[in-house]
Amino acid sequence: MRLTLLFGLIGMAKASGDYFEPFPTCADCLPASVHDAPGIGFSLSLSSGTAAVYFYNGTVKNIASIPAKPEYAALMKRLANSPPPPPPSRWGKLRRSFNKKIGRPATPDVGIIASILVLLRDVTSATLTSPLDRVAVSHSRIQGLAEPDLWDALEYARIRPWVAAGLPRPKVVLPLPAAGGYPSRLLESYAVLAGHGKGLCKHYKNFWQCEEEQDNVPLETTLVVGISPTDLRGDIIRTWSAFTDLQPRRGDRTFVDLELGLATSEDKPDFWARVTERLQGFCGTVPERFRLDTILLTGDNATHPAFLQALRSALIGNGYLQGSSDSGGKLSFVHKGGAIQVDPVFASARGAAQYARWRQEAPIGCEEQDRLFIKKLSNIDILVELGRDKARQKYINPWKDSPARILYHETFHQAHTVSDPNCMDYMYEPEMVVERVEAVTESAILSADNFALAGSAIHAQDQCGLNQPPIPNKLPASDHEDGGISVLKEAPSYYVRKGDCSAGTYSSL
Secondary structure: OHHHHHHHHHHHHHHHOOOOOOOOEOOOOOOHHHHOOOEEEEEEOOOEEEEEEEOOOOOEEEEEEEEOOHHHHHHHHHHHOOOOOOOOOHHHHHHHHHHHHOOOOOOHHHHHHHHHHHHHHHHHHOOOOOOOOEEEEEEOOOOOOOHHHHHHHHHHOOOEEOOOOOOOOOOOOOOOOOOOOOOOOOEHHHHHHHHOOOOOOOOOOOHHHHHHHHHOOOOEEEEEEEEOOOOEEEEEEEEOOOOOOOOOOOOOEEEEEHHHOHHHHHHOOOHHHHHHHHHHHHHOOOOHHHOOOEEEEEOOOOOOHHHHHHHHHHHHHOOOOOOOOOOOOOOEEOOHHHOOOOOOOOHHHHHHHHHHHHHHHOOOOOEOOOHHHOOOOOHHHHHHHHOOOHHHHOOOHHHOOOHHHHHHHHHHHOOOOOOOOOOOHHHHOHHHHHHHHHOOOOOOOOOHHHHHHHHHHHHHHHHHOOOOOOEEOOOOOEEOOOOEEOOOOOOOOOOOOOOOOOOOOEEOO
């Protein structure tokens, strides 16, 4: 009875959308070198390792695909045929710890996995201007692969993980154990989903807002399937979140067939018929009430024409397609018309890079303070740099690093988007502000505070329907002794948000 009541309370809190803040405030703001750093994603399959980078401006770059060395391929084949590993024994933990302390891999398997991670690390570092510090690693669903082996391999390669069990976690509202929240593993099928822009939330900086947003999204059933020289594999997942901590979810289905890798096709006259049969049988495991919604491709050879034909034949056999020319109707097939938006070779790495980019900007375990009033560059330094060069004063770029300029930036459109890569400076028409400021006096030096005040006044005039721009009741303090301008530490009293035009906030000229 108590347990029922407990979960009933949780459900009521969740339904109301009234979450308590699960994160404490971060002690310090992230430096720009971390906040704006690219997200690095690696993906490990049975036959290769791939790397991709997700930059702060939203662009994604495929870095490299590295074929597996024989010892790595042999290890993955062994692990794919092995049962799930048992928890490490006390002696096993001591032996791993000792090996790590003397500079060795925790186990021989860890050393083999680390070797391909080092290759991915080096080739990725060569393309970046910033140091490679942390990565998110996705991998095929290999039942014999122990997650601690992957974490130890990253440690041996001198890379910190974004996906691991030991990272700080948010706390739930009620006094229960720490919530899982963030994934401790990132499976290939879920990463591929993210690589195609699916299963993502808009409010990724706040764990609970993201969860609430995704709770309102209908569940979709997705087939992630591919072929490589070493294996034919597929996953059927049913999820609303690409980065759920429940990976795999209950009801997910998977298979890995090491006898139907593309490298064996020449030795088997009926190879593609067997591939079709295997895929058709696997697609037939989807419960009828959960018919497939989306098909995504992964793997080194997923765009092989014979494989695509085998996949279509399997879908026809299960009634998802009516014929070879059928576009799929409600079924979303990413290879319609032969067009591929995301290279299946890199789809998993791109999804991992997406998660790493989120974590670069939104720390785990605490919530960063509002970046609106972070001091980045002294206003005095900006004024000294500009001098009385009025031509330069007419452009917004010199004021980008001023917290007061950020205030103008935000008050103009009344939304906290300073960390949003889609928020571009050209949207704010600085010429309008410059004209109003320069109308005061011919010799005026354009200050960051004036920039902020003018922008706020123009916006208030438009929003409140005034005949002329208002002036604030209270001006920011200035340091008259040295001619400098004080840095705003918080929103001033005249700072208003969209729709807030209450009396007393502004006074007319």
